[in-house]
Amino acid sequence: MLLKSNVGIDLVYMPRLLNKLDDSKFINKVLTLKELEIFNSLDNQRRKLEFISGRFACKEAYAKALKKGIGKIDFKDFEVLKDENNAPFSSLVNAQVSISHDEDYAIAIVVVGDKSE
DSSP: OEEEEEEEEEEEEGGGGGGGTTOHHHHHHHOOHHHHHHHHHOOSHHHHHHHHHHHHHHHHHHHHHTTOOBTTBOGGGSOEEEOTTSOEEESSSSEEEEEEEETTEEEEEEEEEEEEO
16 A cells, blocks of 8 residues: 655744734634634744744645645634644644744745555
């Protein structure tokens, strides 16, 4: 049995989302209830910016891995939580995720696998 996978990657310029931190309509559009719980527990603006930027990039990368765009896939179709080591993981689909932040950028990569013969 051969494992087939698709990869998506996305880069977000975090200052572009800075003014969205207090925009509940935007936040609720992007984050699932569990992600929103984590977002609201963060105690400073920088961590909130990193979180929303990383999740936004992850969801865009997921759509790219499926060879679809956001619009055909809802942001809430893909949920990224944290494991016991604070590493991101997808709880809704069979995918591997990685998120990184540096200065003004957040980047995410998503690998979605399926079995084919």
